Amino acid sequence: MAFPYQRILCPIDFDDNSTNALERGAEIARHFKAAIFVIHAVPLVAQFADVPLPVDVYRDQQRAALTKLKEITTQKLNGLEHQTAVYIGDVVGSILQAIDRFQPDLLVLATHGRTGLAHFVLGSVAEALVRRASCPVLTIRSERPHA
DSSP: OOSSOOEEEEEOOSSHHHHHHHHHHHHHHHHHTOEEEEEEEEOOSOOBTTBOOOGGGGHHHHHHHHHHHHHHHHHHOTTSOEEEEEEESOHHHHHHHHHHHHOOSEEEEEOOOBOHHHHHHHOOHHHHHHHHOSSOEEEEOOSSOBO
């Protein structure tokens, strides 16, 4: 881990919360003249036990996500050194793979502010990453909590 930050990882899922977190990550990157790595995870929707689904099923989603990432980074990361990547699989696992790959000094991600049953059923990606990431994690809270 380096300070000032030289490598920042920002996972996004294309909602307003995650693009807001990307903008905050970009501010930090500009301040420290850091590189920023923007990733998206295409989640596996149906997986039975330890039997993986054929990844080819998700290739179109992966291509569409990469196109959308390039559009967003063109708009939001003008003048910053940046790189994009799309992963297929478990969201938390994909972000942990990206941490291993890019070795960021800081992970910046959105929280969705889910509470109650939604939090219980959907879990918390941010919470899992705060617990498991090998680098500092900055969470950007959503504008308004979701029930």
